Amino acid sequence: MARSFDEQPRQHPYTPYTVARAALEFLGDQWSALPGPWGTTGHLHSPDRVPFTVGVCEAGHLYLRNDYAGDSTHLPYESKGGDPAFIGRAIAEAIGELY
Template identity: 60%
Template sequence: MATSFHQQPTEQPHTPYEIACAAVTAMGDQWGARPGPWGRTGHLHNADHTPFTVGVCEAGYLYLRNDELGESLHLPLSSTADLPTLGQAIANVIGELF
């Protein structure tokens, strides 16, 4: 819970699902995206059905997690960047989680 004005949460311009869809656009038709519960996450899967989660941590940075292996990484981008940039960033690092 916020204890001061400066700690108030900021509204994010894109949902994790929208970011996951942008990643699918960058990665091609072998990938798919689904929304997570309550719009808090987006889920990616490849042709082999390997599940990935796209989310935003408390600090406001994107994370990508391979749900099958439990490996995750944070992207050095805020979720306030434009959608094509966010999607391409995920496409650039997703190979590190296989």
């Protein structure tokens, strides 16, 4: 919990669902994306229905989790000004490592 104004969480212009949708451009047309509750997560599904979650951890870092295997990794979002296409490409590359 923030104790001062300087400790307030940073706001980002994109939701996890926005960047999950951006990843579809790099993953292919057989992948799908759905929003999580209240826009707090984005859910990707592979052609063989393996689910992945894009979300923000308690420390404020963007993560990608293979919900079937339970493996996860943090994603870069500060680089390139948080551009959704850059993050989408990072998601597509990280999925290959978590699949």
